[in-house]
Amino acid sequence: MDRTVAIIGGTGSQGFGLALRWLKAGEHVIIGSRFREKAQAKADEARKILGRGIKVEGSSNDEAAGKADIIVLTVPFEVQLSIVKRIRPYLSDGKILVDVTVPLASSIGGDPWKILYPWDGSAAEQAARYVPRGVRVVSAFHTISSDILSDIDSEVDCDVLICGDDDEAKRIVAELAEEIPGVRAVDCGPLENSRLTESLAPLMIYLCKSYGVKTVGIRITGIPTIRWG
Numbered sequence: 708m709d710r711t712v713a714i715i716g717g718t719g720s721q722g723f724g725l726a727l728r729w730l731k732a733g734e735h736v737i738i739g740s741r742f743r744e745k746a747q748a749k750a751d752e753a754r755k756i757l758g759r760g761i762k763v764e765g766s767s768n769d770e771a772a773g774k775a776d777i778i779v780l781t782v783p784f785e786v787q788l789s790i791v792k793r794i795r796p797y798l799s800d801g802k803i804l805v806d807v808t809v810p811l812a813s814s815i816g817g818d819p820w821k822i823l824y825p826w827d828g829s830a831a832e833q834a835a836r837y838v839p840r841g842v843r844v845v846s847a848f849h850t851i852s853s854d855i856l857s858d859i860d861s862e863v864d865c866d867v868l869i870c871g872d873d874d875e876a877k878r879i880v881a882e883l884a885e886e887i888p889g890v891r892a893v894d895c896g897p898l899e900n901s902r903l904t905e906s907l908a909p910l911m912i913y914l915c916k917s918y919g920v921k922t923v924g925i926r927i928t929g930i931p932t933i934r935w936g
């Protein structure tokens with residue numbers, strides 16, 4: 708595996724959960740943060756959890772985006788656009804931006820089990836509007852919770868729903884998703900369909916709240932094994 712995955716906002720619960728899973732699978736992961744020391748402390752935490760042999764670094768979001776082939780965006784919706792604009796100079800032709808952002812109503816003081824409707828249709832389409840031409844935006848990992856990801860010895864009973872307009876980029880993200888034990892990646896079509904997949908996340912939050920659990924996952928049934936790319 709000769710690639711580098713940067714996680715922008717990787718100090719947060721979703722980003723760090725993904726980092727742990729990919730580090731465990733042998734990926735080289737850069738945890739990004741606005742604050743280098745915070746990112747380095749998280750990298751140390753990952754070493755404590757998984758052992759010293761893992762390929763982890765902690766750095767500023769800018770540096771992480773510059774060094775990586777795949778940049779995973781795990782920040783709250785209310786700051787997504789400002790972070791995309793901030794890392795934009797480091798996003799070059801051919802790189803993949805994986806958007807995990809959910810436009811939760813809590814971003815503007817509402818309930819986290821309700822969705823906002825961004826002007827562009829979805830958070831991922833909003834990100835796509837601001838990246839340089841040639842950067843491939845894929846949306847994924849909205850329906851897998853940080854609680855499940857951070858329980859690193861458990862299998863994940865959940866599909867990862869992937870949307871994007873570039874088949875090769877979707878195949879690469881699917882490969883990353885399926886490095887998480889138990890996960891199946893499902894091609895959910897063009898980036899525009901992220902309007903649908905993002906909206907499942909507040910539903911999952913609602914179900915967690917109403918059933919008093921942290922383990923809600925989504926499975927799509929009745930489809931054949933997916934061929935990617």
Ligand SMILES: NC(=O)c1ccc[n+]([C@@H]2O[C@H](COP(=O)([O-])OP(=O)(O)OC[C@H]3O[C@@H](n4cnc5c(N)ncnc54)[C@H](OP(=O)(O)O)[C@@H]3O)[C@@H](O)[C@H]2O)c1
Pocket residue numbers: 716717718719720721722739740741742745746780781782783784786790807808809810811848849850851852853854908
């Ligand atoms: N948590 C989940 O289970 C889950 C599941 C599916 C999707 N998501 C989505 O994934 C994204 C991240 O979720 P999360 O729970 O990991 O969020 P989080 O812990 O609240 O924040 C993630 C990181 O974003 C950065 N950040 C926070 N506030 C910021 C601000 N005002 N300006 C700039 N950066 C800021 C912080 O990194 P630094 O301070 O280090 O810069 C923080 O560690 C959200 O869009 C969420 O809807 C989450």
